[in-house]
Amino acid sequence: MNAPQKAKDLAPLPYRILDDEEKVRKAVAIIREKAAESRMFKLAMECCTKCGACINACHSYLGTEDPYNIPTKRADLVRSVYKQEIMPLSGVLGKVAGGIGVSAELLEKWFTYFYQCNQCRRCALVCPFGIDTAEVSIMVRQILAELGMVPRFTVGIVKNMANTGNNMGIAKPALLDSCEFLEEEMYEETGIKIRIPVDEEADIMYVPSSADFFVNTNTMIGVAKMYHAAGIKWTIPSEIIEAANFGLFFDEKVMKEHNRRLLDCAKKLKAKKIVQGECGHGWRAARMYTDGLNGPVDVEIRHIHEEAAYFIARGIIKVDPEKNGDIVYTYHDPCNLARAGDIIEEPRFILRHVVKNFVEMTPNREENFCCGAGSGLLMEEIMETRMKLGKVKAEQVKKTGADYVVAPCSICKAQLPLVFEYYNLPVEMSGLMDLVGKAIIL
């Protein structure tokens, strides 16, 4: 049982820390409310037949071997309360059917195990009824938030987002300094003045991940080179250099606010198209949730891989796979990009053009396994769990025999190098736009 540390101060979230008695008193009413707000959650509570198809589909269970990480058993932690308190004939059938009441210990268990779920949705894929434990996990984390139980790590990110418009807490002067530095780097490398325009009016508003301005700088460079080569005016908004929308994982209000900020910036910069950078769940939030959160909208929402694939297919940019050498590349499908976001074939199309040797890992595409940090499980204090959650991924990568893993999602990028080191896999890793940047002919 390795749980994230809980935040002691929830600001700026609109919730407060509650004592145990108050938590227990409020929990059932909140569950009831969430069941009314999400048909998928309600159906997950009521219709699972316990067929067990999800057992070996879940990397969290396979890696930790903890039965509470079996999707349906994880959901049972809340389902048991639902049966007891909310199901028709509750209480009567409840106890026979394994129903129990809420207790402070149970809520702690929720906190532990719903923060060992990566919300990867692989269980929804294999479930004959499409029961989505990610949706259950999102709802339970929401319930926990309203009961004042949020990881310290997550609150830190929400705070940075509120203050600076990105998860890392990069203010505009630092951003401008970083962009200038990257422009110099590109000039040194290519002899061409390639810009990273900030806050300029342009048709395309590109939303990077803030981690691209700390560790994954080559992703940003790849994007800048691509738009330069395509001759298209683009910009990044200093008010939201963050594709990641952590609200998706645990709080609808946070998600909505992030999304609104995104749309406001697009309006301000007169952008016709928002292009999301290499961030898995951020893409899901923007692509799948915008209409429901702040829609309808008249701005087009695209992923950077859609753009890159289009430019390559139409000959708008030229790439030379030789530049990425003879090594063997494999591709890790970020869950929220593939299963939950429809960016499945584009990255493969791009890869086949920018590298010479590309091998698939098994399973792949919508069947791929999570890196083990999905849904924001990047807390230092649960490192042991994170490594277990990454076990299946490490095995998958090992079997490919590849030298290099392409993982276009900042969470995957933060998690995978640690996993590879832990499991002694001598492989390199980067995003996909990094390789586009290297292969591009300017």
Add this chain to the structure above:
Amino acid sequence: MKHFVVGVLPYLTFLILVFGLIYRIRGWYASKVKYQLNLFPAPDTPGGEILKEILFFKTLYRFERPLWVMSYGFHLGIFLIFIGHIAGIAFAGHQFTLFGATPEQSEKLSFAFGMLAGTLAFFGALALLLRRLSGQVKQVSDPWDYIDLLLILAIVTTGNAMRTLAPVELFAVKKYFADLFSLRPINYELPTAFVIHYFFGQILLMYLPFSKLLHLAGGLINKAIILTGDGKAKLLKL
């Protein structure tokens, strides 16, 4: 007691079943679908995929082949039993005369289909029960999962018994249901085997709307959410 089971309970069962179904399914539809929750790759409309799911149990076939064999056999058996009960009772075994068979041939065919359906359902349920009792699936099962299967096994077993060990005259059953549907009093005896089978059947129907046995509806409603695309065009067709 016997009279209650055949003369009174059926009306109660009917009311509970109908209002139970309305109550439960309305409850599901009252709950919102605020966002696009589909999984990719997803078709623009879920119809085709849903049909494949209903007809072939596509997802299980794709990911859990051994379970698919058990589950598909079991459900196919149940489906045939459902159809068989309606046709077999309405025509008292002579339903195949509609397709040109003689009454004797029809009775034989009816018996054969009954055997097939009853065998599939029985061994299907038994296999599912044994699977549930073993290893991994055991740890996700709760008492009610076993009770569901045992109830179905009881119904199927008594049903099979009525076809083999203690045959029941189909004309008598037909007359009984005609009387029941016309609200005429049931003042005659019915075979004990039939009454037992019928009792368990009614328990199942009353319990159905309030249990996870309604996965046949809930599962499809959920699958429809997962499978409904939003029709947003891709930048590039790949």
Add this chain to the structure above:
Amino acid sequence: MPQIEIDGLVLNVDEDGFIEDPTIWNEEIAKALAKTEGVTELTEDHWKVVNYIRNYYLQYQIAPMIRKLCKDTGFSLKEIYELFPSGPAKGACKIAGLPKPTGCV
């Protein structure tokens, strides 16, 4: 609030062991924090990195990009890991008295 005591120096730190109030940072504190990150002695090379990060932070309230850190200090990422076994984000930033870099890192 957790406290740590190193060589008689008592520091208020967060749950990750980063100092709560970055403004109190001084060389003594850096030396104390270094011990918690497996750096027993701060050499000239260590100070070069630490001071660079510190100055960048004072100017921009954030850690510099790793790439910029490497370029401006002249150390490769590998060398930085040799100096700070727990890496630039965790080790070096902690010793330089910054808050823990957070987000997808």
